[in-house]
Amino acid sequence: MGMKERREREKEEVRTKILDAARALFVEEGYEAVTMRKIAQAIEYSPTAIYLHFRDKKAVINALCDTDFLKLATRFRKIAEVADPIERLRAAGFAYADFAMRHPNHYRLMFMTPHPPHSPEESEIEVGNRDEDAYAFVLWTAGEAIEQGLLRPELDDAQLVAQIVWSAIHGWVSLRMTKCNEPWVDWRPQKRSIEAVIDVSIRGILRPQQAPAETSGRGARKARA
Amino acid sequence: MGMKERREREKEEVRTKILDAARALFVEEGYEAVTMRKIAQAIEYSPTAIYLHFRDKKAVINALCDTDFLKLATRFRKIAEVADPIERLRAAGFAYADFAMRHPNHYRLMFMTPHPPHSPEESEIEVGNRDEDAYAFVLWTAGEAIEQGLLRPELDDAQLVAQIVWSAIHGWVSLRMTKCNEPWVDWRPQKRSIEAVIDVSIRGILRPQQAPAETSGRGARKARA
DNA sequence: TCATACACTTAACGCTGTTAAGTTTCGGAG
DNA sequence: CTCCGAAACTTAACAGCGTTAAGTGTATGA
Numbered sequence A, B: 001m002g003m004k005e006r007r008e009r010e011k012e013e014v015r016t017k018i019l020d021a022a023r024a025l026f027v028e029e030g031y032e033a034v035t036m037r038k039i040a041q042a043i044e045y046s047p048t049a050i051y052l053h054f055r056d057k058k059a060v061i062n063a064l065c066d067t068d069f070l071k072l073a074t075r076f077r078k079i080a081e082v083a084d085p086i087e088r089l090r091a092a093g094f095a096y097a098d099f100a101m102r103h104p105n106h107y108r109l110m111f112m113t114p115h116p117p118h119s120p121e122e123s124e125i126e127v128g129n130r131d132e133d134a135y136a137f138v139l140w141t142a143g144e145a146i147e148q149g150l151l152r153p154e155l156d157d158a159q160l161v162a163q164i165v166w167s168a169i170h171g172w173v174s175l176r177m178t179k180c181n182e183p184w185v186d187w188r189p190q191k192r193s194i195e196a197v198i199d200v201s202i203r204g205i206l207r208p209q210q211a212p213a214e215t216s217g218r219g220a221r222k223a224r225a
Numbered sequence C: 001t002c003a004t005a006c007a008c009t010t011a012a013c014g015c016t017g018t019t020a021a022g023t024t025t026c027g028g029a030g
Numbered sequence D: 001c002t003c004c005g006a007a008a009c010t011t012a013a014c015a016g017c018g019t020t021a022a023g024t025g026t027a028t029g030a
Helices: A005-031 A036-043 A047-052 A059-079 A087-104 A105-111 A135-147 A158-178 A192-207 A218-224 B004-031 B034-042 B046-052 B055-078 B085-102 B104-112 B134-147 B158-179 B190-205 B217-222
Strands: none
Touching: A005 A036, A005 A059, A005 A105, A036 A047, A059 A087, A059 A105, A059 A135, A087 A105, A087 A135, A087 A158, A087 A192, A105 B158, A135 A158, A158 A192, A158 B104, A158 B158, A158 B190, A192 A218, A192 B158, A192 B190, B004 B034, B004 B055, B004 B104, B034 B046, B055 B085, B055 B104, B055 B134, B085 B104, B085 B134, B085 B158, B085 B190, B104 B158, B134 B158, B158 B190
């Protein structure tokens, strides 16, 4: 009797319908447009039906975040192949900024909207696994850079290094998003700007002798190896 | 006859009452607690009375932001006395982070909440005046650093440099604020962490020969001069 | 003294997240 | 076959939100 299983499968289907509708809504209309009633309308259920699948609205949002975190981690997985930790860090920085600018609503939700902390057990993401947890990826890369003696000696803490580079790139992304239309700041072109942020961060953590003399770092990738 | 003047003065009084109440509300209870009805209750007016003084809720919020921007600029004004642009930049970074962590709700409002761009004419802040506009202060400092040949030659654009260091520090602050309770990131102590962010940023923009060999920069302040 | 301009209030609209109670549907036990 | 109970879902409602139209009162200038 696979009745129970079928029931569960059907319920799961509705659950994903809800998530898909919610995602579509705020990809098209932005975060504020995601309301329980609009989700319900999109999937042709009553608003209260959502509460049978999620405790409240925040739970819907958190579930969305989870899958988006996974997408970011997936992008990072390809970058894991880069052998040199510094170049891996650089590539991750570009990928992160690119992800953010391509999916601004997702990014807002994931990193700029304060929601009550996500308890790991109810999340689909395995914390610490660098194939699923993007932060763990950066942590791992920072740790390798430290091990190989590439960083300044006082930067001997992978958490600290990860937080430094993450701060720089997140800062760039989030300022662009919230203040891009402000008249009092004359934003530089995206490409040049993010390159500069990443270059400065990496140069700032590198051990002095390791820092290449060239300007943009691009041409000096293998010089260290 | 000063009737008109008195009327205007009284109206201005109510206006500041509204702003004070709004500020008190979200300092104590956070951003979401600031509702028109609660403001009205606090000042013992009806909710609609607010609309006689502000076009809508966003206008109230914008007015709050303005005065908070001014406060930050006031802190920067003291730092303007630091002669060396690099040390001035460092001091501004610490002041900025300190301001943010001391007034997290203000900071959220000012830099992390997307509101429709603030047209300069309806703002009290004189854009570009470094005594009122904190961004102008950083811009000025970055410009001086460039003029004095302290920065890497490819960083010849004050806007770009200002945006780089602002990104780094804003990133640190805003990640702390939105993700400080996340279990998957092991935050380092504030003091050490912000020092590291500022050190890395500054070292990343400095012309190589100029970079002092010491770790924290603190002891090397005058070494360059 | 009277009309008017102005500050303000009352009542309402349409929206939000959320809940209590009611309805429908359907598999399994007697 | 019948009846029970559980599960999925809906309807109606509550309290709150920002905002607006209409109405009230008061003080000022003519």
